[in-house]
Amino acid sequence: MAQKLQKLGIKRVRPLQGGFGGWKELGYPLAEPTELAWVTQRLI
Amino acid sequence: MKSTLHLLVSHPYLVLFVSGLLERAGAPLLFSPVLVAAGALAAAGQMRFDLALWLALISCILGDTLWFELGRRKGDRVLATLCRISFEPDSCVRRSKLFFEKSSNRTLLFSKWLPGVSHVVPAVAGLARVQPERFFVMNVAGSALWIAIMMLVGYLPVERMHVASAVAPVIFEASLIVLAGNIAFKYWQRRQFLNELYKMRITPEELRRLLDSGEAVVVLDLRHPLDSVSDPRTLPGAIRVLPDDVTSRAQTLPRDEEIVLYCT
Numbered sequence: 217m218a219q220k221l222q223k224l225g226i227k228r229v230r231p232l233q234g235g236f237g238g239w240k241e242l243g244y245p246l247a248e249p250t251e252l253a254w255v256t257q258r259l260i
Numbered sequence: 261m262k263s264t265l266h267l268l269v270s271h272p273y274l275v276l277f278v279s280g281l282l283e284r285a286g287a288p289l290l291f292s293p294v295l296v297a298a299g300a301l302a303a304a305g306q307m308r309f310d311l312a313l314w315l316a317l318i319s320c321i322l323g324d325t326l327w328f329e330l331g332r333r334k335g336d337r338v339l340a341t342l343c344r345i346s347f348e349p350d351s352c353v354r355r356s357k358l359f360f361e362k363s364s365n366r367t368l369l370f371s372k373w374l375p376g377v378s379h380v381v382p383a384v385a386g387l388a389r390v391q392p393e394r395f396f397v398m399n400v401a402g403s404a405l406w407i408a409i410m411m412l413v414g415y416l417p418v419e420r421m422h423v424a425s426a427v428a429p430v431i432f433e434a435s436l437i438v439l440a441g442n443i444a445f446k447y448w449q450r451r452q453f454l455n456e457l458y459k460m461r462i463t464p465e466e467l468r469r470l471l472d473s474g475e476a477v478v479v480l481d482l483r484h485p486l487d488s489v490s491d492p493r494t495l496p497g498a499i500r501v502l503p504d505d506v507t508s509r510a511q512t513l514p515r516d517e518e519i520v521l522y523c524t
Contacts, residue, residue: 217482217506218460218521224510230462232522236483237337239464239495239522246493249500 272298272307277315279439284323286379290442291316292410293435299414309415313407320372320403321396324382328395331386335490338383339524364390368398372406388486467520471496476517482506487524495522 221229232239240246276298283291295316302309330338364385371381385395470477479498494500501509503523513519 217503217523219456220507221510221513221519221521224507226510226513226515226519228515228517229519229521230460232467232520233461233463235522235524236481236487236491236495237524239467240491242464244464244468245496247496247498249492249494 272301273312273315276312277319280316280319281323284320284379285326286323290439293438293442295407295410296414297435299411300417301414302411303415309411313404313411316407316411317400317404320407321400323379324399324403325396327379327382328386328390328392328399331383332389333386335387339380339387364388365394365398368395369402369405372402384486387490462520467495470518476514478514478517478519480506480519480521482521482523484524498522 218229218231234241276294279289279294280291283289298307298312298316299309301307302312327338367381368385368390371378382395382399467477467479471479479495481494481498481500482503483500484503506521
């Protein structure tokens, strides 16, 4: 996906190593899903 | 190489069962050429068609049931494991979920015809909480159909040519060579993909530093909605976008900010 976006001209795009699971395993903070997240998604 | 092939030809039931089991367990190889070859050997009278079909079916059921149960019990962690052993980690899970979302029954029936997707489907079915009885019935039906047709593809031409005993081992050996070539090609593709990925990726530590320092970072959560079943939370400030929507919305993404993508 990152490669696809780079081909579309978005150069500063990077995939997160380990994904969601990797972030969670390190005990880093997570946010509860909110309505705002879905609203923001529709606005993008 | 030739002696190895001869060894495999002389143990067709073992090769059939083990390759089926390995493929369904997630090993990156194609089982279909082995099934075609088994059909050819059956036409040549060197294997029993019914016994070969049952062995292949049992190997499929064992492998698929293992992933189904792991998907039910472990959820996303299983999909992460499948991604690591798959040669198509960027697309296999996403494609399986898309197929599954459209129709779970149809996906279970016909997924065997989709290399790269089929071995992820049982785990996705487990994750999606499909009833074990329904999974078993649909999976057995789909597997039996696929195995029978693949074996008939090898069986019918050899039976009609009436040169079975001479041709069948050649077809079997050719199938094994195709199998080895497929593995080598997929391995090369996988290495290329990983090299590119390693150059681009950001570590969780780096991302956390960026977020804590207040730098402008856009974080996109590309997980499929099915992933929310096991954990609906997101990274702080992440925006949820369906993977298929990202490219169509690319024009709205900022060019001057760091964009970080993550999936399961």
